[in-house]
Amino acid sequence: MDLGFALTQALSQAIGVTAIIYLLATMGLNIQFGYAGLLNFGQVAFVAVGSYTIGACVMTVAPAITSWWPSAESYILWIAIPLALLVSLLLSLLLGIPTLRLRADYLAIVTIATGEIFRLVVKSIEPLGGVQGISGKIGANFYALNPFPDVDRVELGLVTYTRSDIWVVVVGWIVIGLLLLLTWALMRSPWGRSLRGIREDEDAVLALGKNTYLRKMQALILGGLFGTMAGIFWVVAKQSVQPDSFVPDFTFFCYTILILGGVARVLGPLIGTIIFWFLLVFTEQTLITAVESGTIGFLELTQVGPIRFILVGVALMLLMIFRPQWILGDRKELALDAR
Amino acid sequence: MPGEVAAAAQAALAVVSPEPGATKPDSILVADSVSRHFGGLTAVDVAHLEVQRSSITALIGPNGAGKSTLFNLLTGFDNADTGNWTYEGASVTNMPSYKLARKGMVRTFQLTKSLSRLTVLDNMRLGATGQKGERMGAAILPFIWRGQEKAITEQAMALLERFNLAAKSADFAGALSGGQRKLLEMARALMLKPNLIMLDEPMAGVNPALKQSLLDHIRDIREEGTTVMFVEHDMDMVRDVSDWVVVMAQGKVIAEGTPRSVMGNQAVIDAYLGAHHDRNLTASGESLTQGGNS
């Protein structure tokens, strides 16, 4: 068995495009669930909003407006990105206004429902590509700025990326670095303290004269914007978007990553993502190799795909039961976690 | 040896006639026809109630008398079906709880709400109002709020000293004992510099050793001019510390007066005996059952 191949595959996935997408979405979830205690089970909706706004602007709107703005297609991405963030903000308001005054599980059900509504509705809207989604040179404006030399593959030690992937990966990690810094700055501030207070007991914070509704809304919006950033990276990196990519399981993957890395830790999502994707891809690759070489006889190659999800499901259960603060957890804090 | 403020409050109340809905010389809180129904049940139906400024007023009554519900209504944690009430002369009827707290009408809870996974010091700092760093935009610019944060920390540490919690300031609040949490909650409420502090069963679950210190703190708070109103089952405490006692039963105020006059009131004795035949008036029963969602 060639473990080396599995290892490099795993490594390049753990810091690659997929990891960046999940990390951004999970960082948003960390703000909402980790710090403010908001049960957002529909983070995927925010991701989808990012991907679809960009996809629609670049592929549908830009060609339509070239008649009165000839260079629309050269700049469209840079207009579409703030627009996507604006739509994300509106979605947060739409979700938050009815539910943030209600019990926590209402938000859970409404957010997961919204994710599904979005997916089902988009499927039947032809301008958004219907079931097929949108594909094309969605990231063209972004790749036009690619400073890497025009070669097929870029080698970085153990891992190799294509020229466009490396550009996405580098920008992705810079953005992540900045957003981690932002999270850190926000969460050590009195604002972050009041969010953590709301997570522990909203009534107590109300009694201390804080407008908790406003702060929960701010947390929902901020976390949603992070999710939308994930969606923007997704569509730029893959240059396509399909409705069925945005299933509820995406959000549950993010929860697994968050709990694996440490809830309410600035670096929790980062550590969680790297470990999660490394282990996932490594196991999968090893299994594929083992099945192909006949080492494992009872599985067919096609049965390996679902194993990824089974592993995530089992991991989520076990983590939640045994170590809710897995890696960055604080011993003292863990001892208190009687919730 | 009561302090000056205590003596003044007691003198003011001495001339008030001990009857339900009595008018007080200087009322900080005035409530009129406040009612709350749950389905067919009338939980609160208070015709008139005044609270004398700088007094320590106890609110007592058998289980289910509507004391906590009245607290919730007055502090904006529940919405009244009818009624209006004023605080410091201005109407605050159904005002959101956080706005009331900012105006200096601060409450604590029957089931202590210490924020477990925040440190004791952070619990305290959270209590300060008007924090610039609590605005999201300013939060990422520490130079805006750092000076204020320092002042808040000093204020918090001073209060923690006073409540004998300074040594625990770096611990998680969840690691404190039940009594210490009660102290922390009271100290945290003082961070808001309240004019009226409303304590919901401050003695419930507190061990006898700490009770005396809690009582002293309540007296001290009043001596600083803060009006104290509290719900309590511990009759010893009511007798010890309060200037005025309001008795509720079945949602209504049935008696008012000085502790001595109320304890001898036949209507009060009937209310207690009628509701709880086997109840020891000094026991602190009502706690446990707060089912449902966490």
Add this chain to the structure above:
Amino acid sequence: MHRGMSRWVIAAFAFLGAFVLCAGVASAASPSITAIVTGGDKAPIAGVSVSVTGPEGFTGSGTTDAEGRATIEVPAAGQYIVKVDEKTLPPGETVKDGPERTVNVLSGDKKALFPVGIGGEPAGGEDSGSGAGEFGAQVLQLIVDGVVLSLIIALGALGLNLIFGTTGLTNFAHGELLALGAFTAYVFNATLGLNLIVACILALVVSAAAWGWGQNYLLWRPLRKRGTGLIAAMIVSIGLAMTIRYILLMIFGGDGRFYTDYAGQSGLEIGPVNITPKAIILSLLAILALTATVLWLRSSRMGKATRAVSDNPALASASGVNVERVIAVVWVLGATLAGFAGMFQGINNNVAWTMGQGLLLTMFAAIVLGGLGTIGGAIVGSFVVGMSVQLSTLIVPTQMKTGAALALMIVLLLIRPQGLLGKPERVG
């Protein structure tokens, strides 16, 4: 990990493993991509070369058959690019939206449509109900379909709501109780060759014992004993749902399966409405089951105890109710009803690994609409949801119908947070 815990974790895996074993004989379908190349009037075009490229350098190719289809097996879930070689198309023709499709394969068969030439409408989606017949007949048909769907939702929602009421658990794995019931019946029927009625009765017993009582005993009871919080438990249920769902996918593959009996039953024409005899019988059985459950909750000793626990577990326990026993009964009842709902859906349509997930949100919508924790509310809510799912197709495209019901739930939450039958109670 201390010893008590590891013991039941092992037991939990054995419990899941048992399912894998008992159904191990069932073969798995491979994930695959089917390219469908059609010309004008959706006529298939044969002999077109199709290539697939995917992760880890995977490449595959095929040629369309007489039905215009080329199926290419792929090794695993992932993103693949499907490309039609336009040179092999009839001269002068091109694929309408370009010859390339990016498809995300999760499992099973993923279709990629390549409409060719001018005027070839994409053959995507489900057919949006028969356009024939007048409006009134269409409404009647939708009402009948709505009642059937409402009953299936109600069977699931009642158990979901009882479990929520007695334990506080928002169970995201409740949909999988439907799927487990349906697949258990499938194993008895298709794999072991038993008559469907016998298979269903056996499957109901398995649902009650293993998927209900067993699940509670091995997973939820120890968690309650440990004092696991409700939010933590909710996330555990999400993990469980994912685990069960993908185990089903691994064993049975991604395509819908049919029971060997009554599969192709033709419908009866009753006036303008078309309904199959099996749907009528199953609906009557569902009404019977729902009525019996409600009566049982109203009148029996255990039923009253259940309602007492829902109202206030601490008080019920103090008054001598054995809360754990009540919860066990609720799980058995909930799993049996859900299992029946799954078989109903399976007989009426087909048995698919996503069937539980698909219905879970409508069940949640039903109990949120009706009022969380209220028994009558679950049933009323189910009918509101079931009817609105079907009737919404009068206005919105068929694919959006579930979305319409979920949107209705959100709008109602704005107006009446406690649900239709819920008590007005301040929350938050």
